[in-house]
Amino acid sequence: MDDMDFRLKKFLSLDEEEKRDIEEVVNLCSPNLTNVPFGERLSVACDFCDREQDVLRLWSSEICDSPPNYGFDVTIYVMYLLILIIAITGNSIVVYVVGSSIKMRTVTNYFIANLAVGDLCMAIFCLPFSFLSTLILKYWPFGSHLCVTVNYLQAVSVFVSAFTLVAISLDRYLAIIYPLRPRMTRFQAKVIISGVWAFSLLTTLPIVIYSKLMMPGVNFYRYFGREVCTEDWSSNPSSGAAYSVALMVLQYFLPLAVLVFTYSRIAAVVWGKTHLGETPARANRVARSKKKTIKMMVTVVLVYTLCWLPFNTLMVIRGILDIDNWPHMLYVWAFFHWLAMSHTCYNPLILFWMNTKFRLGFYCVAHKLPCFRSLVDGFVSKLHESESLRVNTSNTPDGSCSPQVDTSLKDDNVFFKGHKTSQKNKSLPPYNYKRSSKAFGETNQ
Structure with a gap:
């Protein structure tokens, strides 16, 4: 049941005196809509009427409330709480395992630990705030500073994950395609990780500048002092659209192209390579081990691709078309956002399963x-x-x-x-x- 039907049903359940009061307010708020069905006029009065006192009368009578959706709310709570617990626990263990064991401090494991740190930032600083404000409260109650911080860290975390995966693929590529070249050292890995964070922090700086609290032009926000946390590119909309496209290319399509190229070449070499000068048993062991490593990293890449593709696609469509008023938009956004946020908990599960x-x-x-x-x-x-x-x-x-x-x-x-x-x-x-x-x-x- 949508808002209009729910409000009309509540109106019909009132006694005659209350109905007359509500009808009076609706007529005052929509004098030019006399030929429009009453349910639609009621929703217009609730959401867009600029007669503050009359609108407050409507809201105080609870006639303007939205329909409760307990099944959706419970499902959302359980789904987000589940990925939050798994993400924080799993990624913390990954960082601990790499940091507490000298044997585990390899170049690849440094990159894996960096992936875990990025996912921890997303899980701790972004996931709870975006979930509560968007799906539960429908407004931002955490202040302007956290608005900027959460938007910024979310973008940084996604960039860190994407380019750390690229760094891992390039390390594997150089090691397998050019085996006679010197391997990457742990110091070089640390420099690359620092570069990934520096690039991520700098690339997403415009989000700091344009993120702010805004009050939508709907009465629920205007008359009750509610605000939402968003990016405001109204002063330069063309730049906003260009920046959104650039972010998607840099954060998603460019890393994906590099990953597909490197792992395709690696797979062709690993599965077709003959090992000269080695005993068959040792050659088979090395080949099997390399294949297991490549399978694990390809799985990580596929999970990243499948988790973020729907949400990124939705964001691009929202930037082009006005689809926010579509009746089922909340459910689509909730599922795609949950799928993207769930990426924070998959890497530890993959490591546990395949390593x-x-x-x-x-x-x-x-x-x-x-x-x-x-x-x-x-x-x-x-x-x-x-x-x-x-x-x-x-x-x-x-x-x-x-x-x-x-x-x-x-x-x-x-x-x-x-x-x-x-x-x-x-x-x-x-x-x-x-x-x-x-x-x-x-x-x-």
């Missing part, structure tokens, strides 16, 4: 929580039986996680054994893995 080292890192973090220790022990052992793995996560006296891992050649990703901590040597960190004879870390997932 053994990160998966063990997640296990160790969970194992430090007493309520999850027995669950982790049982789950890990069952999970790896089919992979010819034997994993024992011992519950040491100091409560640390010290996995003992044995593996067969069926799994090319785990070539190490963990140290067991004891009362005599409590200083060993949970992630103090040593290289085995099968070269732990040789395959950089």
Whole structure:
């Protein structure tokens, strides 16, 4: 039921005296619309009449309220709360796993950690504010400073995610297409990450300038002092449209073109390359490991593409056509916005699913929580039986996680054994893995 039908239904439920009062106000507010159906005239009076006292009479009688949609509200709360919890928990664990283990501080993992930091910024500083103000309250209650900050950080976070994915693809491209060239160092990776953040912060600066609180020309906002947080390009609309197109090209289409090119070339080389001078067993292990890495990163790229394409397309259409008054626009916007925001929680799930080292890192973090220790022990052992793995996560006296891992050649990703901590040597960190004879870390997932 739309606003007009809901308001007309409420009007018809009033007693005769109240109906006469409402009709008087509607006639005063719409004297030139006598041939228009009463329900439409009532909505015009509620939303656009400039007779303040008369409009306040309508609103005080609750005749101008919008229809409640409890199913939609509950669904939206659950969906956004779910991705908020997963995003903050998962990305925090990714950053912790990379930062707490020397073995995990590789070039690719630095980029993955940077992805997690960008997603954390989005989840913490942007997602709750945009969700509450747009879908629940329908106005911005958080002040002008947070309006600018949230809009800015959201744009920065999207740029950081896109160009970090580009950096990862270029690193993989150079390593596989030109294997004899020197590999990127961790220092160079840090410089590139700094450059990604600097580029993102500078490119999105116009959003800081043009983001502000505005009062739409609807009575709900005008007479009750409600404002919305938006970008105001009214002084230069052509520049606003050009900047929106430029942002979409830089943030979406350009990175997507680079990712498609690099991973297409990588796939052609990895799947068709012969390994001269290597034993067949070692060549197969290296090839399988590289394929797993490429599959994981392609999955990350596909998820990014599918999450952001609908919302970006909707924003472009809104900039060209006036579709905000379409009856189902709220539901379309809510779903596309949720899909874009849900991207913040997928990368940790992909890492857990497709990367053994990160998966063990997640296990160790969970194992430090007493309520999850027995669950982790049982789950890990069952999970790896089919992979010819034997994993024992011992519950040491100091409560640390010290996995003992044995593996067969069926799994090319785990070539190490963990140290067991004891009362005599409590200083060993949970992630103090040593290289085995099968070269732990040789395959950089």
